[in-house]
Structure formats: C-alpha cells, structure tokens
Amino acid sequence: MTAAESSSTEHLEERVDDSEPVLLERRYRAALRLLPASYRAEREEEMVAAFLEMSGDVPDERGPRPRWGELASVAALAVRVRLGGAGARAAAWGETVRLVALLGLAFQAMLGVYGLVGRAAAAAAHLPTPGAATSPIPVVADVLWIVAFAAAMRGFTGPAKVVAAAAGAVSLLLIGAGPAVQLTLAAPPAALMASVPPLALLAGFHAEAPATVRPWRLLLPPVAATLPLVLLSWAPVPWDSAFEPLLALSSLLSPDGIATVACAVAGIVALRRGWAPSARLALAAAGLLLLAWRLPMAWPVPGAEVLWGPAAVLCGVLVTVIVPLVVTGTRLLPPERRAKPGRAS
Structure with missing residues (x-):
C-alpha cells in the first residue's frame, strides 16, 4: 500500500470513528477517477474538500450523491485534461481528436457540395433528383455541414460547434425518417458519421486547445473532388451489360469512394514518411468510420457483384491501412505523465 493510500484509509477511519458522513466523500473520489492519476495526485484532496464544503453535512443514512452538475463538471x-492538459501524450490525443473532427466535417462537406450541386443540376435540366424528397431539410443539412467545416478550418470553433451540432441533429432526423431498407442497413453507420464529427469538435476544441487557422486552399479539396463526380453521375450513359465496367467505376467514383481512396493513400504516406502519431491515429479513426459506412455496400448480393465487389475491395484496402496506423500510432505516442511519488490517491 502506498503512502497516499494509507493516508486516505486512515482519514476515512477517523471520519468513521467520529460518526461523520463518509459515503459522499467516497462517491466524490469515485467520480474524480475520471481524471488522470497525475492530475488527481495534485488536485484530488483540494477538489474533494471543496465539493464536501459545498454539499454540507449530509448523513450517510440519506444516501447522498454528487449532484449532476458536479459530475458534468468533472x-x-x-x-x-486528457485532450490537452499537461504532458505531450495528452497534447497528442487532443490533436488526434481535433483532426478527426476536421476530417469528419470535410467528408460531410463533400457530401453537402455533392448534394447541392446535384440538385441544382437536376433543377436546371428539369429532371427529378434521384432519391431526394421535395422537403428542403436535406438542403439545410448540406449547407450546415459546409458552413461548419469552413468555420472550423478558419478557427471559428465556437460558431462551428453550434452549426455542426445543428447539422448532426438535422442529419439524424433525415436518417430516422428514411426508408425501411435504409434504416436496417445503412442507418447505423450514417448516424455514426453524423454524430462523431460534432462530438469530436466539442471535445477537442476546448479552452486549452491551441487556436489554429487553416489556409483557405485546404477548404478546396472537398469541392474540387466533388464537382467532377456530379458531372459523371449526370452523364447520359446507357447502363446495360456492356457498360458493367463503367458501372463498377461509377461505384468507386462517389463521394464516399473518393474519400476512402484518399484516406488509404494518406495512410500509406503517413506510414512511409513518418507522420506524427496524432495524424496516424486520426487517419485510422477516419478509416474506421469510412469502413463502417461502406460495409453495407459490400454485402454480397447475388447477381450484383459489379456493385458490391468494388465496395468489398475498398473495405479490404481500408483494413490493411488501418491496422498499421493504429499499431504504429499507439507505439509512437509520448509516455504518459506520471504522478509524483507519494501523492497519488
């Protein structure tokens, strides 16, 4: 038993001997275990004393518990602390989460540009938009994702959080109102893709996070990669058996197909050129999201090999890149900041 554990045990025994409440203190200490050990070693006693002072003397018979606001603050x-506190490891994890947020927003912005341009092209040609309802809600979602991505990239993280949360909520509403087939197959990965970027944005861009303004040229790749896809999707091609190779190519030349290829290529470059562990882990997380997104498309359907075959190949490529990214990224993380001897609780 360490000196700190012995001191804590003696402290609790003294409280029991004096018939003073100890249940609330134990529950506060249990809640504080969310914090890293090094942080608890320096601040736990001070925080517990402050919480107990604010709670007052509550006997154990009443079953006192920490208030929800206190738990939320912890x-x-x-x-x-874990995504940007003291120590190089926390800084690396914080940068990882911020990169995941930006990559996720970039993908959603890519889908947004694809949807907006596609609807505009359909309206100009007086054609029905495939798979789109007359509701303006999809347009609202597309615009919100584009604005959130641009704001986050340009350093306006406060507005970006609000807009991204709204975009995620609208997207989840659209997913929930989708067809039954979509709900059973594609809804879980689509909901995951709509939820992770806003959550990563909220978690990664906090008060202690470094403010970073990305140049405008980094906002252009999602647009540049999407516009040719819109033209290809509206090209008048007779889709029959003679054009099956072109049909397979069109399944790859989609926003998620381009994003998958880009993620795989970036992962290979990261491995060969020795990118930072935060970049490797962020690409691995983005690859996992894309893998979940494409798995329903890779489901083997008899007679439709031309569609699910390329999707299965892309899933295999993602797996072969994700595994080394996770392994090397985890190994290259800086060592965790250790608690000072004799003060850990």
Whole structure:
C-alpha cells in the first residue's frame, strides 16, 4: 500500500470513528477517477474538500450523491485534461481528436457540395433528383455541414460547434425518417458519421486547445473532388451489360469512394514518411468510420457483384491501412505523465 493510500484509509477511519458522513466523500473520489492519476495526485484532496464544503453535512443514512452538475463538471474537466492538459501524450490525443473532427466535417462537406450541386443540376435540366424528397431539410443539412467545416478550418470553433451540432441533429432526423431498407442497413453507420464529427469538435476544441487557422486552399479539396463526380453521375450513359465496367467505376467514383481512396493513400504516406502519431491515429479513426459506412455496400448480393465487389475491395484496402496506423500510432505516442511519488490517491 502506498503512502497516499494509507493516508486516505486512515482519514476515512477517523471520519468513521467520529460518526461523520463518509459515503459522499467516497462517491466524490469515485467520480474524480475520471481524471488522470497525475492530475488527481495534485488536485484530488483540494477538489474533494471543496465539493464536501459545498454539499454540507449530509448523513450517510440519506444516501447522498454528487449532484449532476458536479459530475458534468468533472467529466468536462477530464476531457480537457486528457485532450490537452499537461504532458505531450495528452497534447497528442487532443490533436488526434481535433483532426478527426476536421476530417469528419470535410467528408460531410463533400457530401453537402455533392448534394447541392446535384440538385441544382437536376433543377436546371428539369429532371427529378434521384432519391431526394421535395422537403428542403436535406438542403439545410448540406449547407450546415459546409458552413461548419469552413468555420472550423478558419478557427471559428465556437460558431462551428453550434452549426455542426445543428447539422448532426438535422442529419439524424433525415436518417430516422428514411426508408425501411435504409434504416436496417445503412442507418447505423450514417448516424455514426453524423454524430462523431460534432462530438469530436466539442471535445477537442476546448479552452486549452491551441487556436489554429487553416489556409483557405485546404477548404478546396472537398469541392474540387466533388464537382467532377456530379458531372459523371449526370452523364447520359446507357447502363446495360456492356457498360458493367463503367458501372463498377461509377461505384468507386462517389463521394464516399473518393474519400476512402484518399484516406488509404494518406495512410500509406503517413506510414512511409513518418507522420506524427496524432495524424496516424486520426487517419485510422477516419478509416474506421469510412469502413463502417461502406460495409453495407459490400454485402454480397447475388447477381450484383459489379456493385458490391468494388465496395468489398475498398473495405479490404481500408483494413490493411488501418491496422498499421493504429499499431504504429499507439507505439509512437509520448509516455504518459506520471504522478509524483507519494501523492497519488
């Protein structure tokens, strides 16, 4: 038993001997275990004393518990400390989460540009938009994702969080109102893709996070990669058996197909050129999201090999890149900041 554990045990025994409440203190200490050990070693006693002072003397018979607001504040503090507190490891994890947020927003912005331009092209040609309802809600979602991505890239993280949360909520509403087939196959990965970027944005861009303004040229790749796809999707091609190779190519030349290829290529470059562990882990997380997104498309359907075959190949490529990214990224993380001897609780 360490000196700190012995001191804590003696402290609790003294409280029991004096018939003073100890249940609330134990529950506060349990909540504080969300924080890293090094942080608890320096601040736990001070925080517990402050919480107990605010709670007053509550006998154990009443079953006292920490208030929800206190638990929320501890959870928020734990996120800030683990994603940007003292130590190189926390800084690396914080950068990883911020990159995941930006990559996820870039993908959603790519889908947004694809949807907006496609609807505009359909309206100009007086054609029905495939798979689109007359409701303006999809347009609202597309615009919100584009604005959130641009704001986050340009350093306006406060507005970006609000807009991204709204975009995620609208997208989840659209997913929930989708067809039954979509709900059974594609809804879970689509909901995951709509939820992770806003959550990563909220968690990664906190008060202690470094403010970074990305150049405008980095906002252009999602648009540049999407516009040719719109033209290809509206090209008048007779889709029969003679054009099956072109049909397979069109399944790859989609926003998620381009994003998958880009993620795989970036992962290979990261491995060969020795990118930072935060970049490797962020690409691995983005690859996992894309893998979940494409798995329903890779489901083997008899007679439709030309469609699910390329999707299965892309899933295999993602797996072969994700595994080394996770392994090397985890190994290259800086060592965790250790608690000072004799003070850990």
